[in-house]
Amino acid sequence: GPGDVHGEVVVLGSGPGGYTAAFRAADLGKKVVLIERYPSLGGVCLNVGCIPSKALLHVAKVITEAEEMGAHGVSFGKPKVDLDELRAFKDSVIGQLTGGLSGLAKGRKVEVVTGYGKFTGPNMIAVEGEDGVTTVSFDQCIIAAGSEPVNLPFLPEDDRIIDSTGALELKDIPKRMLILGGGIIGLEMACVYDALGSDITVVEFMDQLMPGADKDIVKPLHKRIEGRYENILLKTKVTGVEALKKGLKVTFEDAKGELTTDTFDKVLVAVGRKPNGALIDAEKAGVAVDERGFIAVDSQQRTGVAHIFAIGDLVGQPMLAHKAVHEGKVAAEVCAGHNRHFDARLIPSVAYTDPEVAWCGVTETDAKAKGIAYEKGVFPWAASGRSLSNGRSEGITKLLFDPEDDRVIGACIVGTNAGDLISEVALAIEMGADAVDLGHTIHPHPTLSETVNFAAEMFEGTITDLM
Ligand code: FAD
Numbered sequence: 001g002p003g004d005v006h007g008e009v010v011v012l013g014s015g016p017g018g019y020t021a022a023f024r025a026a027d028l029g030k031k032v033v034l035i036e037r038y039p040s041l042g043g044v045c046l047n048v049g050c051i052p053s054k055a056l057l058h059v060a061k062v063i064t065e066a067e068e069m070g071a072h073g074v075s076f077g078k079p080k081v082d083l084d085e086l087r088a089f090k091d092s093v094i095g096q097l098t099g100g101l102s103g104l105a106k107g108r109k110v111e112v113v114t115g116y117g118k119f120t121g122p123n124m125i126a127v128e129g130e131d132g133v134t135t136v137s138f139d140q141c142i143i144a145a146g147s148e149p150v151n152l153p154f155l156p157e158d159d160r161i162i163d164s165t166g167a168l169e170l171k172d173i174p175k176r177m178l179i180l181g182g183g184i185i186g187l188e189m190a191c192v193y194d195a196l197g198s199d200i201t202v203v204e205f206m207d208q209l210m211p212g213a214d215k216d217i218v219k220p221l222h223k224r225i226e227g228r229y230e231n232i233l234l235k236t237k238v239t240g241v242e243a244l245k246k247g248l249k250v251t252f253e254d255a256k257g258e259l260t261t262d263t264f265d266k267v268l269v270a271v272g273r274k275p276n277g278a279l280i281d282a283e284k285a286g287v288a289v290d291e292r293g294f295i296a297v298d299s300q301q302r303t304g305v306a307h308i309f310a311i312g313d314l315v316g317q318p319m320l321a322h323k324a325v326h327e328g329k330v331a332a333e334v335c336a337g338h339n340r341h342f343d344a345r346l347i348p349s350v351a352y353t354d355p356e357v358a359w360c361g362v363t364e365t366d367a368k369a370k371g372i373a374y375e376k377g378v379f380p381w382a383a384s385g386r387s388l389s390n391g392r393s394e395g396i397t398k399l400l401f402d403p404e405d406d407r408v409i410g411a412c413i414v415g416t417n418a419g420d421l422i423s424e425v426a427l428a429i430e431m432g433a434d435a436v437d438l439g440h441t442i443h444p445h446p447t448l449s450e451t452v453n454f455a456a457e458m459f460e461g462t463i464t465d466l467m
Contacts, residue, residue, distance in 0.1 A: 003134065004134070004135045004136075004137070005033055005111060005113060005134055005135070005136045005137075006031075006033075006136070006137045006138070007030075007031055007032055007033030007111070007136065007137075007138050007139075008025075008030045008031045008032070008138070008139045008140065009021075009022075009025040009030045009031070009032050009033075009138065009139070009140050009141070009142065009332070009335050010032070010033045010034075010035065010125060010136055010137075010138035010140075010141045010142070011025070011032065011033070011034045011035065011141070011142045011144055012035050012117050012125060012141065012142070012143050012144060012145055012280065013035070013036065013043060013143070013144035013145040013146055013276075013312070014034055014035075014036035014041040014042060014043055014101070014112075014144075015042065015043020015044055015045055015046075015144060015146045015312060015313075015321075015324060016042075016043060016045045016046075016312070016321040016322075016324045016325045016328070017043075017144040017146070017311040017312030017313075017324030017325065017327055017328040018034065018036070018043065018142070018144030018146075018311075018312070018328065019034070019041055019042065019043075019101055019104075019105070019328075020324070020325045020328035020329060020332070021142045021144060021309075021311060021328035021329070021331050021332040022034040022105070022108075022110050022142075022332075023104060023105070023108055023110065023332075024328065024329050024332035024333065025142075025332040025335055025336060026108035026109065026110050027108065028332065028333065028335075028336035028338075029336065030332075030335065030336060031109075032108070032109075032110045032111070033110070033111045033112075033113055033136055033138070034105060034110050034111070034112050034113070035112075035113045035115070035117040035125065035127050035136060036112060036113075036114060037114070037115060037116045037117070038114075039114060040094075040098045041098050041101040041102055041105065041112070042094075042097060042098045042101055043144075043146055044146055044147070044148075044313075045321040045324075046094060046097050046098050046101070047094055047098065048164065048165040048168055049164070049321070050321050051093060051094060051097060052090050052093070052094055052168045053164075053168060053185075053188050053189070053192070053352070054352060055089065055090045055093045055094075056086075056090060056168070056170075056192045057188060057191060057192060057352050057354075059086060059089075059192075059195070060191050060192045060194070060195035060196070060354070061195075061354060063079050063195040063196070064194075064195050064354060066079070068391065071391070072391060081173065081196055081197070083170055083172070083173065086170060087169075087170045090168070090170070113127050113129070113134050113136060114127075114129050114130075115127040115128050115129030115130070115133075115134065116128045116129075117136070117280065118279075118280050118281040118284075119280060119281045119282055119283075119284040119285040119287075120135075120281070120284055121284060121285065122284075122285045122286055122305065122307075122308075123137055123138055123139070123285075123307075124136070124137050124138075125137075125138070125141070139307065140307045140308070140309070140335045141285075141307065141308045141309070142301075142308075142309045142310070142311060142328070142331045142332070142335065143277075143280070143282070143287070143295060143303070143308065143309065143310040143311070143314065144310070144311050144312050144314075144324070144328065145276040145277070145279070145280055145314055146275075146276055146312055146313045146314060146324075147273040147274055147275045147276055147313035147314060147319055148273065148274060148276060149163035149164055149165065149269065149270075149272075149273055149274075150269075150271050150272045150273060150274050151163070151269065152180075152238075152269060152271060154239075154240060154241070155241050155267075155269065156241060156242070156243045158243040158248065160174075160243070160247075160248055160265065160266050160267065161241065161243075161248065161266075161267045161269060162266060162267070162268055162269070163268070163269050163270070164185050164189060164268070164270060166268075167189045167192075167193070167268050168189075173193065173196045173197050173198055174193070174198050174264070174265035174266035175198065175199060175265050176198070176199045176201070176230070176247075176263075176264045176265050176266075177190075177193050177198040177199065177200055177201070177264060177265065177266045177267075177268065178201050178202075178203065178248075178250055178262075178264040178266070178267045178268070179200060179201065179202045179203070179268050179270060180203055180238055180267055180268065180269045180270060180271060181203075181204065181269065181270040181271040181272070182202050182203070182204030182206075182208075182209040182210065182211075182232070182234075183204075183210060183211065183270060183271075183272065184210060184349075184351040184353075185270045186202065186268065186270030187202070187209060187210065187221075187225075187351060187353045188351065188352055188353055189268055189270065190202055190225070190229070190268075190353075191225075191353050191354050193268075194225075194228055194229060198266075199229075199230040200225075200228075200229040200230060200231075201229065201230050201231040201232070201233065201262070201264070202225075202229065202231070202232045202233065203233040203236050203237075203238055203252060204232075204233065204234050204235075204236070205235070205236065205237045206234070206235070207234055207235050208222075208234065209221065209222050209232070209234070210351060210357060212365065213349075213351075213357055213359055213363070213365070213412070214359070214363050214364045214365050214398070214412045215365075216364075216396065216398070217357060217359065217396060217398065217412040217413070217414045218357060218414070219414075220355060220394040220395065220396065220414050220415070221351075221353055221355055221357055221414060223394065224354070224355065224394060225353075233252060233254075235254065235255040236252050236253065236254050236255070237252070237253050238250055238251065238252060238253075239251045239252070239253045239259070241267060244263070246263065247263040247264055247265055248263065248264050248265070248266070248267050249261055249262075249263050250262055250263070250264060250267065273313065273319055274292065274293055275292065275293040275294050275295075275313055275314035275315075276293065276313075276314055277289040277290075277293040277294055277295045277310075277314045278293040279293075282295065285305060285308055286304070286305045286308075287303045287304065287305050287308055287310075288303070288304050293314065294314060294315065294316055295310040295314055295315055296315070297309065297310050297311075297315050299341040299342050299343065300330065300331075300334045300340065300341055300342070301315070301327050301330050301331040301334065301342065302334070309331040309334065309335065310331075311324055311327035311328050311330075311331050312324035312327060312328070315327065318347055318349055320347060320349065322347070322348070323347045326342065326344060326347075327342060330342050344430075345361070345429055345430055346360045346361040346410075346426060346429055346430070347360070348360035348422045348423070348426050350418070350419035350422065352419060354416070355392065355394060355395060355414055355415045355416050355418065356413075356414070356415065356416065356417060356418035356419045357412075357413075357414045357418060358411075358412070358413045358414075358418040358419045358421065358422035359410070359411065359412040359413070359422070360410065360411055360422050360425060360426045360429065361400070361408075361409050361410030361411060361425070361426075361429045362374065362400050362409045362410035363400075363410055363412055364376070364398075364400065364412070366410070367400065367410075372409075373402070373403050373404075374400045374401065374402065374403065374409065374410075375400070375401050375403045375459065376398055376399060376400050376401065376459065377398070377399045377401065377435065377455040377456055377457070377458040377459025377460070378396065378397070378398045378399075378455060378458060379396070379397045379398075379451045379454040379455040379458050380395075380396055381393050381394065381395030381396060381397070381415050381448075381451060382394075383454075384446070384448065384450065384451055384454075385445075385446040386446040386447055386448050386450070387415065387416070387448060387451075389446065390416060392415070392416050394414075394415065395413070395414055395415020395416065395418065395448075395451070396412075396413070396414050396415065397411070397413045397415070397421070397451035397452055397454070397455045398411065398412045398413070398455060399411050399425065399435075399438070399452070399455045399456060399459060400412075401434070401435055401459055405434060406434040406435045406436070406459075406460075407429075407432055407433065407434045408425060408428050408429055408433055408434065408435065408438060408456070409429065410425075410429070411425035411429075411452075413425075413451070413452075415448065415451075416448070417448055421448055421449055421451070421452060424449060424452050425438075425452060435456045435459050435460050436456075436460065437456075438452060438453060438455075438456035439453060439456040439457045439459075439460050439462060441453065
């Protein structure tokens with residue numbers, strides 16, 4: 001075999017959580033070993049998640065904006081899509097970032113061991129690589145093995161049934177495509193394939209798209225895609241898929257129990273992600289994994305075993321890259337002897353659909369469920385000069401305030417670039433800002449960021465009439 005390796009800190013998995021933890025621990029003077037099954041670092045996020053999806057969403061946005069320019073007196077021809085070149089663009093973005101990571105690892109003398117790692121004891125991982133097994137021993141370990149798409153057991157084996165990874169491969173542009181699951185990942189990929197020319201149907205079991213986000217904020221997105229897509233089916237579940245030569249025959253069951261069928265060229269399954277905690281023999285190190293595959297940790301990211309930490313998707317929701325990164329820093333710093341805790345007040349969520357949907361802190365849905373008192377300031381973008389100039393006025397900026405002291409406790413924003421706007425509110429909440437702080441901060445005009453300022457003023461009552 002390739003021999004034995006020892007790390008003061010060993011990180012299992014090189015996604016955003018894992019590489020962040022590895023680099024931080026190395027910067028703090030630790031000898032670090034990073035174990036990754038794939039030759040390319042960066043995990044789901046860089047290789048088959050956040051980054052490739054955003055590269056394709058950028059292209060989708062340019063296509064749809066060009067299409068819609070017609071309404072403003074400028075028309076372009078029908079787009080000619082060269083899938084090979086589009087794929088090459090996406091792959092080059094991934095390549096630049098993952099290549100960058102390898103350089104950063106080398107620069108810090110982080111030793112990368114390539115292969116599939118499993119615990120063999122409380123201080124040992126066996127890594128099965130192409131040329132044999134490497135035994136990696138450690139003083140401390142950070143588990144960052146991430147998650148993978150949930151599969152539905154009743155689906156047949158067929159290469160026309162794909163998950164997000166398959167969708168990002170861009171094999172072809174199907175004529176009729178079913179998106180099974182109306183969550184963030186499904187709707188982002190729907191946006192891409194719609195722009196590329198597929199006829200999209202979305203099916204969602206719950207009574208709204210993007211379950212969990214506030215209904216009023218999801219509505220503008222729903223309205224827009226309803227106009228572009230072939231069909232959006234809510235309160236409907238898929239009960240079977242039959243792989244026929246002419247297509248995938250899908251059976252739907254609606255809320256009344258009525259069955260219908262329809263045939264698609266491709267089905268994208270986007271019904272959630274499951275943690276990889278159960279696939280690494282964690283119990284051999286004494287680390288408890290729950291029945292779903294999650295590993296429980298304390299506020300220092302420590303598992304029940306004092307020298308073993310866990311971060312990222314496999315410690316729980318929300319499964320987001322920026323949460324994994326933050327947890328990675330906490331774990332690495334605790335490994336290096338610092339007294340750090342995960343004490344972020346909020347983790348923002350963003351769907352990079354068109355329009356984007358973003359929220360952070362307390363949402364109205366949360367507040368109602370948990371009985372949290374709140375008041376709100378809502379600014380409709382139809383009254384924003386910038387959003388009208390963009391030809392896209394369907395947005396809404398909603399801020400939630402604590403009625404006791406007017407501090408901002410949450411925000412939900414829908415509209416173009418909502419994902420970039422949410423950060424200001426995240427900072428405001430972290431810093432304990434109140435409505436006057438947001439209302440008296442001079443925002444540049446005309447920008448979409450003014451809508452945050454205006455929503456605070458709507459709450460304060462310092463602006464009341466909209467145009
Ligand atoms: P992962 O990124 O899952 O990485 C885990 C790594 O561990 C992988 O490289 C895996 O190969 C490796 N590994 C696992 N087990 C082993 C083992 N036993 N041995 C060796 N290696 C192992 N999040 C956002 O915040 N913003 C977005 O825009 C966004 N878009 C997304 C789009 C898609 C299509 C998908 C699928 C996800 C998206 N996410 C997004 C979620 C984001 O990708 C994850 O939250 C993030 O990657 C989690 O990071 P992680 O470090 O926990 O693990």
